[in-house]
Amino acid sequence: MPSRRELFRCAVVGIAVTTALGAGALAWSSTLLGEYSVMTMGGGHDVDTAAGGHSGHSAGVPGAGEASGTGGATGAVSVTSLIADPDRPADVRVELVAREGTVEVPGGRSIEGYTVNGTSPGPEIRAEQGDLVEVEFVNESVADGATLHWHGIDVPNAADGVAGITQDAVPVGGRHVYRFVAEDAGTYWYHSHQVSHVQVERGLLGAIVIEPAATSGPSGDAASRDVTALLHVYGGQHTLNGRVADERVEAEPGETVRVRVINTDQGTASVWSAEPFRVVATDGHDVNRPSDVEGQRLLIPAGGRADVSVRAPAAGHVVRLHVGGARSMVIGDASAPEASAPPVRQPKETLDLLAYGAPTPLSFDASAPDRSYDYVIARRFGIIDGRPGNFWTINGRMFPDVPMFDVTEGDVVVMHLRNDSGDVHPMHLHGHHVVVLSRDGVAASGSPWVVDSLDVHPGESYDIAFVADNPGIWSDHCHTLPHAVDGLIAHVMYEGVTTPFTINGDAGNRPE
Numbered sequence: 001m002p003s004r005r006e007l008f009r010c011a012v013v014g015i016a017v018t019t020a021l022g023a024g025a026l027a028w029s030s031t032l033l034g035e036y037s038v039m040t041m042g043g044g045h046d047v048d049t050a051a052g053g054h055s056g057h058s059a060g061v062p063g064a065g066e067a068s069g070t071g072g073a074t075g076a077v078s079v080t081s082l083i084a085d086p087d088r089p090a091d092v093r094v095e096l097v098a099r100e101g102t103v104e105v106p107g108g109r110s111i112e113g114y115t116v117n118g119t120s121p122g123p124e125i126r127a128e129q130g131d132l133v134e135v136e137f138v139n140e141s142v143a144d145g146a147t148l149h150w151h152g153i154d155v156p157n158a159a160d161g162v163a164g165i166t167q168d169a170v171p172v173g174g175r176h177v178y179r180f181v182a183e184d185a186g187t188y189w190y191h192s193h194q195v196s197h198v199q200v201e202r203g204l205l206g207a208i209v210i211e212p213a214a215t216s217g218p219s220g221d222a223a224s225r226d227v228t229a230l231l232h233v234y235g236g237q238h239t240l241n242g243r244v245a246d247e248r249v250e251a252e253p254g255e256t257v258r259v260r261v262i263n264t265d266q267g268t269a270s271v272w273s274a275e276p277f278r279v280v281a282t283d284g285h286d287v288n289r290p291s292d293v294e295g296q297r298l299l300i301p302a303g304g305r306a307d308v309s310v311r312a313p314a315a316g317h318v319v320r321l322h323v324g325g326a327r328s329m330v331i332g333d334a335s336a337p338e339a340s341a342p343p344v345r346q347p348k349e350t351l352d353l354l355a356y357g358a359p360t361p362l363s364f365d366a367s368a369p370d371r372s373y374d375y376v377i378a379r380r381f382g383i384i385d386g387r388p389g390n391f392w393t394i395n396g397r398m399f400p401d402v403p404m405f406d407v408t409e410g411d412v413v414v415m416h417l418r419n420d421s422g423d424v425h426p427m428h429l430h431g432h433h434v435v436v437l438s439r440d441g442v443a444a445s446g447s448p449w450v451v452d453s454l455d456v457h458p459g460e461s462y463d464i465a466f467v468a469d470n471p472g473i474w475s476d477h478c479h480t481l482p483h484a485v486d487g488l489i490a491h492v493m494y495e496g497v498t499t500p501f502t503i504n505g506d507a508g509n510r511p512e
Contacts (some may be wrong), residue, residue: 003510014189077290087447093136094135098192102203105237106245111234114202120206121206121232124209133306135178144510145510148160149196151452166501197482197512210298233277246330260305267480271306285448285450287432288360318333372413375416375490376420378393394488406495409466419458432474432492433450433466434454434464473494474491477490
């Protein structure tokens with residue numbers, strides 16, 4: 001028979017366990033989000049100034065640096081009104097039909113996923129700079145609903161395609177029209193922003209290329225041939241333009257070929273070659289005076305793009321450009337055997353875009369910003385929407401109590417990104433491009449490095465800047481999409497802008 005002391009000890013342990021379970025159950029139920037609006041995120045608290053030396057502050061702007069959960073709740077401008085000119089006729093019209101079912105992967109095995117107009121990737125859209133693009137999106141059979149987000153294109157907020165923020169997810173049988181002016185020539189892509197960690201991975205995506213206006217001249221290094229290299233992994237199969245195979249590009253000796261590399265996958269992609277190449281654009285923005293890259297690899301973050309120029313070799317030969325590691329673009333004489341350019345090992349040295357190309361003045365002064373924010377990424381144990389786990393934090397706070405970065409139209413905004421989480425994060429800001437000012441305190445010394453998707457490695461810090469010139473409510477999140485599901489998402493909110501849409505409501509909006 002147990003002693004009185006043992007019985008007492010068991011009773012104490014039992015009470016402790018019961019108390020812990022009760023508290024856990026309470027915490028669990030208290031974090032079941034239910035229906036909510038991004039307007040309430042952040043809870044109205046200040047940005048966590050203890051997270052780093054760049055605490056939220058501004059150059060004399062009242063309220064700057066505050067992480068507001070209201071962010072313009074008293075304003076009268078809805079995201080639905082932030083649209084392209086409704087009276088202007090479209091220059092480019094496209095219908096895209098999303099279906100749920102089998103994705104045929106040429107050269108590989110088929111998977112269950114999503115197609116756009118019957119294929120994945122979906123059809124490439126081409127437009128000219130200045131065109132008004134109109135896309136009618138039809139959801140034929142995607143059970144969870146779907147949207148289209150124009151990754152890297154600074155569209156009006158109503159066209160951003162984020163379920164629960166700028167629209168409701170399009171249900172089965174529904175339609176939605178997106179309209180935007182293709183302001184910036186460059187390489188971009190489109191994808192669903194509804195249950196995106198599933199729908200993007202399984203193929204609801206495609207490329208969009210905006211060519212320079214005829215009056216503006218060539219963009220970057222002049223190229224006589226222009227090809228797309230869209231990278232995606234379907235069920236573990238690395239593909240190039242939807243195929244498990246290398247791609248041949250016929251080119252005359254001495255001809256310059258522009259290869260538009262689009263990384264639609266969840267991890268960083270590498271580009272390299274045994275022959276010199278040039279990086280002529282990043283995320284749709286030209287590099288000033290690019291030089292030959294030799295013996296180095298170019299890294300492209302998840303969601304990022306890079307335009308690379310390659311010169312075709314002499315007759316009877318080809319150049320092999322490794323894209324993504326598993327596949328290659330083989331460029332040159334169509335009659336030359338691929339064996340004339342065998343695969344080569346990936347270089348260990350990485351091209352530093354912070355010092356690549358030649359400097360040129362920025363279009364704005366980032367030395368005296370109107371608003372300055374920290375964005376410090378870490379992780380800790382907690383519960384999100386009833387799920388316990390080791391989740392990401394932003395400025396020490398866990399989703400949905402994460403900062404809301406308030407701005408006013410015209411502000412120059414500087415953000416200090418710091419990654420204390422132990423994992424790499426490709427950070428993507430919607431509706432804007434940022435210029436990289438410094439990394440780990442070292443100032444940029446090359447061409448302005450302009451991006452919308454930026455890999456921040458463990459222990460790294462970046463200072464980035466942008467002009468708040470596109471009113472709306474904009475996601476600012478990690479494009480390793482499962483990370484966004486686990487809370488690595490914040491928003492830039494313009495003063496006076498509101499949204500009528502909610503997440504987890506009757507419309508079933510689940511943007512990540």
